[in-house]
Amino acid sequence: MxxxxxxxxxxxxxxxxxxxxxxxxxxxxxxxxxxxxxxxxxxxxxxxxxxxxxxxxxxxxxxxxxxxxxxxxxxxxxxxxxxxxxxxxxxxxxxxxxxxxxxPFKARSFEELNLPKVLEKIASLKRGLILVTGPTGNGKSTTLAAIINYINQKRRAHIITIEDPIEYLFEKNLSVISQREIGPDSESFATALRAAMRQDPDIIMVGELRDHLTIDTCMKAAETGHLVMTSIHTPDIMRTLNRILGYFPPEEQLSVRQRLSENLLAVISQQLLPKMDKTGMIPACEIMLVNKTIEMCLKNPEKTDTIMKHIAKNRDVGMQTFDQHLIELVKTRKISMDDAMIAAEQAEQLERDMTLEP
Structure with a gap:
């Protein structure tokens, strides 16, 4: 060759x-x-x-x-x-x-990616921690790029991205965007994050949470008034929370829960499914927006397991479970019922709910 x-x-x-x-x-x-x-x-x-x-x-x-x-x-x-x-x-x-x-050379819009409208609300938040999660190859980097692209069109801000490697290149619009790559520009995510705090950022995007130190530094950046966005390789919201807690020793987990309850803004978990018309893939999203009830559930280990019930009850503000979004995608003929059943968290319940949804 x-x-x-x-x-x-x-x-x-x-x-x-x-x-x-x-x-x-x-x-x-x-x-x-x-x-x-x-x-x-x-x-x-x-x-x-x-x-x-x-x-x-x-x-x-x-x-x-x-x-x-x-x-x-x-x-x-x-x-x-x-x-x-x-x-x-x-x-x-x-x-x-x-x-x-x-x-792609350019980041795409939420609409082009078929992402839920609530991402515009999430992208408009000013300080705290946003997590985008999902299995490898399911569009996490693309969603993070779409959030940055939206902010770049709406706000005058200094955005710092820390990536390994740099994936999307952003054009200058309203924001100033500094893109740093692990290796050529900095030795590690944690090192680049600490340096970013001294670079007058409004928004920091960290390509991936890989270890205890990076998670801790991300939370410190959020605690000091910055908007921090990052991704983690977990398939859903509950396993994301468990993964983050699991990075810390048991004696620190109550304080980590407190920090999460004070700083976590939203979790977007996604997986890509084939479109019904076979023209590409479409994301199915589980979305949590942290409100007072979920804050309490994050703090209290005995109530954490009820988070998904609260998400399911709050669709009117943009929250949704995977299965709720799968039903919507089937009813709007964007994915097939067969693919929805394969992807469902609770396939039998999804099949029953399909007959109840208007």
């Missing part, structure tokens, strides 16, 4: 609207399209092919230096006038492989 051939494959993937591209020895390149992997009409890749692909994506000129220094590589790659890609190069069975995620 030549560099020209690699460029052609990346261009083709962008043209077809693929979300991911896989390169591995012994198989043709694979494109993920609407959740499914499809092989390209291409000969199986050789060890030399994936070495060249990995070296090119990691921006090394020398094969031997690349092989000595790179076993895992995270970064970004741009194909001029075509697309940007989030890149992971890795070794498996002693040979190189790579997975690329396509990144």
């Amino acid at each position: 030549s560099i020209v051939n690699l460029s052609q494959i990346l261009s083709f993937a962008a043209e077809k609207g693929a979300s991911d591209i896989h390169f591995q020895v012994g198989a043709p390149p694979l494109l993920r399209h609407y959740g499914e992997l499809y092989p390209l009409k291409h000969p199986p890749l050789t060890e030399e092919d994936t070495l060249l692909i990995g070296r090119t994506l990691a921006k090394f000129e020398d094969n031997e230096k690349f092989k000595r220094e790179v076993k895992d590589y995270d970064g970004s790659f741009a194909l001029a006038d075509v697309a940007r890609f989030r890149v992971n190069v890795f070794r498996q069975n002693g040979r190189y492989a790579a997975v690329l995620r396509l990144l």
Whole structure:
């Protein structure tokens, strides 16, 4: 495979609207399209092919230096006038492989992404902590970018993003946006976060919560009057709360609950499902907005399990469970009943509720 051939494959993937591209020895390149992997009409890749692909994506000129220094590589790659890609190069069975995620040049709007209207309300909040959660590859970064894009159109603010790597590039509008990448610009999320506090920010976006220190620093930033947004790899609201608490030792968890109750503004948990018309994917969202009742539930371990009941009862202010949103998506013919049943938290209850919903 030549560099020209690699460029052609990346261009083709962008043209077809693929979300991911896989390169591995012994198989043709694979494109993920609407959740499914499809092989390209291409000969199986050789060890030399994936070495060249990995070296090119990691921006090394020398094969031997690349092989000595790179076993895992995270970064970004741009194909001029075509697309940007989030890149992971890795070794498996002693040979190189790579997975690329396509990144649109521009962040999209809530409407373009089919996100609930309440996200406009969430994006208008001024101080506190907003969490966007979901499994890998389910649009968390895209939703965070849409929130920043909305703020950029509505407010004069200094927005600092801390990412690994930088995914979306934001155009100047009303806000000033400083984008920092782990590696080239700072050594870690926690270090960059502490530095951001001295850079006169209004809004800080942290690409991902990965450890106790980053979570603690995010909460400190929210406590000092900033709007902090970040993502975490958890499938729903309750497991998000449990994950955050689990990062802290038992003797600190009551104080962490207090801090969450005072600073957490909203949690948006999402998963992508195939559209009914097969033209793409659409998010199903579970949304919690912290009010006085949920504050009390966050503080009190004995009441935390009732949070989902409060969410289900407060649809009028924009809260919703996954299953409530699935019912709405089925009734508006955006997803199929079969896909809703597969994704449902409580499939039998969802089927019963479908007959009761107006």
